[in-house]
Amino acid sequence: MTDPHTNDPLRERELLLTRRRFFRKAGATLSTGLGALAMQSLLGRELGANPATLAGLPNKAGAMGSSALPLGPHFKPKAKRVIYMHMEGAPSHLDLYDYKPGLRQRFDQDLPDSIRDGQRLTGMTSGQARFPVAPSIFQFSRYENNQNGLWLSELLPHTGSVAKEICMINSMHTEAINHEPAITFFQTGNQQPGRPSFGSWMSYGLGSANANLPTFVVMITQGTGNMQALSARFWGSGFLPSEHQGCKMRAGGDPVLYLSDPDGVTREDRRRMLDLVGELNEREYERSLDPEVQARISQYEMAYRMQMSVPELTDFSDEDEATLEMYGPDVKKPGSYASNCLMARRLAERGVRFIQLYMRGWDQLGNLPNELRAQAGTVDQPQAALIKDLKRRGLLDDTLVLWAGEFGRTVYSQGQLTKTNYGRDHHPRAFSVWAAGGGMNPGISFGKTDDFGYNIVENPVSVHDLHATLLHCLGFDHERLGYRHQGRDMRLTDVFGDVRKELLA
Template sequence: MNTTPFSRREFLKTSSSGFGYLAFAALAQQQVLRAAQQTAAGPLAPKAPHFTARAKHVIFLCMQGAPSHVDTFDYKPKLAADSGKNAPSAAGRYGTAKLMGSPWKFTRNGKSGLYISELFPNLGKHADEMCILNSMATDLPAHPQAFSQLHTGTTQFVRPSLGSWALYGLGTLNENLPGFITVNPPANATRTYGSAFLPAIYQGTKIGGGGFPGGGQGRRFGGMAPQSTVANIKNDRYSTEEQRTQLDLVQALNRSRMQLDGGVSPEVEGVIESYELAFRMQAEVPKVMDLSKETAATKALYGIDDQETDTFGKQCLMARKFVEAGVRFIEITNGNWDQHTNLKASLERNTAAIDKPIAGLLTDLKQRGLLKDTLVIWGGEFGRTPHSQGEDGRDHNNKGFSMWMAGGGVKGGMNYGMTDDYGYEAVLNKMHVHDWHATVLALLGLDHERLTYRYAGRDFRLTDVYGTVAREIMV
């Protein structure tokens, strides 16, 4: 970074509003301070975990809308046998609903023989690397509340997201990139990647976004455009040197504000660090997101240039590149899994769009030696009912559903937990979202009870006063 002193003439030439000599003097002083502080550890500097970490990175493949567990990863032969019979009392308000067996076959996969739906022919080849959590549970069967709890641990309050907590606890491994990146998050869901009361530097950096109007499956169904990038990553008005001059002025004023406030202001400090990171990102982010230099074989592995899998394939390949570059936490959101109707056609379309890209991601991470240090997670905010809603749909089910994890210190080729014979409710090794959060943090080497932040007179944590680590799934 250039720290060569500049003249008052040069400053006035690059400043469009002529802030005057006082601002120039503050700016000159800021340059000296910045040069002295370049080697100082910032809030994003790598931090030692509480104990030996199994994973260094997380890729969370978030399926917004709640995938049906009984059609994907939770094999229920009794549900198939009793399909068409009256649903038991667990059906709640749909007391007259009929049980509906899955329209798809489940087959054993890998040496472990895990049952996985035929909807995932490519992912099934990675069964021996997957730990399928069949006993997930969350508090409420409503999308906004459950989606919030999945990301922040609470259904109603604004709290830091899982990615923000991970970044706060561990820092990042590349000072020129965000430590937490969220790809195509839903519209109006900033709390899912926000830092809340944590310093602003720990919030997620958004790429694309606004939801998936047609399900996000490939170019013909909408979703993130292939050219989507970080907003305002390029400045067409000023050169890098001119931007640095302007930023030095802004930072000088920010630090002056901090001194007036007593020298300590987490909010202003967060802004200062965010501005510096944004400046550095301008050179680094476009290079990492450039897929043009990837081989044809790699692109084919992810299903890129295939209309059905192109969009999600590009997102998964970017996630691998971000991991290689040192990003701590990457989330990719894929939407439109809320199948109250048209289950068969919609779910087939959903899974066809992600099956090959996810399998490609696992293959690519493994052959590059990255899977052992990268925790890959798949799942949504809750599951679906084993009884039908209408002729071809399933309702919400928060009492039992499935997620899976691979790599990052997780035992492969295993099922953890169980729902009842029909898939209504977790009955063995129930894993509430709080337990899942505690387990993810533990795989990163973080003790969820010690990872706290003082705010409003109390120590807050992701898991509040709950959370049990599922050590049985760890290698």
């Protein structure tokens, strides 16, 4: 039971009790005021210290079992941090990444039943009389990569310029067909809510590399199209201790809520208040042994340090003009995708482990050409700039960048199909995602779909496979990164997932 990976609640409680007994004994021995003072300073120092700095060495967190236990990677990692750009609403792989020129001669033909092969439909197209093939109207170009080139749509010219860094996966598939369960599945490895998100697993597994900032930061950009709900549980910590949940940085006002002190409250006042509250919390913890109390104490201390670190982080005045220009005209607009991409780089260079950008509005069920043009136009330049900026700073080598939606879109049109307009329904059987840096194989394409971009014909990659592969880059064996909850060792990949070695550099 010395293996920290098996979180036995009884063993944890035993450890907690031992610790409590130790302090009680120490308190009795050092009966003078000095003894009490020494004990207090000892406690104070430990609380201020970052529990997640030196993986593998015993520390307070280790003695507490579940709370803030940094496991550290299982083997030498290629990536030290992740930037995960999630395209909420599911972008059309057929209009961006999965080049199907043959479809251009199949305009308005019915999708063969042998292709659809009993695929269930969403409520939005299940009533449609026919499923007419809607070829992409966008022109594709082949960009130089480390194989025989990467075909990308005209909507992504800037992304094309970093094709040599991109590891394109054209053969992703997922289980869910609607946004909420599909995003939940992509973030947590399960369609049912309640599991920890990828970022939380990484916060738990890697620990912090900058005690002044949260380990897992989430930023959201409002898109232009049809936007689905984005629940905070997508970055929730599930059954992991709550300090591992994502910290959402906002676009307007205070980037982090309630971070500025109220008028008339000085930093010294805040410190004294935190000391007192910390003492009361410590007493409560001694009474209840609830690890959530410890989480609360460490969050208060984190917030105190963030009062200093966040204003410096969010102030772009130290960026030079050329860099700002590279990210595009929106970069100075807080909350824009460009601004969030630049912020992601700033967070990455400050050691934040998991940075997640949500871009909303990819759900093009109708009027796809116009909406997608606007949507892709918003993301193309900033995301390419982010890759280039990371690369020239030497950060791309150990930063894993992931670009993904929760599923793909159908080859047949949802609603009216014309030569200039169409829509696409949700499609879980095949879609494209890409990664860059952090130990992923650069400049390759992996997996193939059939001529309709509907079924995978070569090298299918499940969401669990992707998770397992990404975890591998971060130094984790996905079968060993676990947490015991309700009597079962839980994993990000549940009981599935294979590391796809072909995707690794």
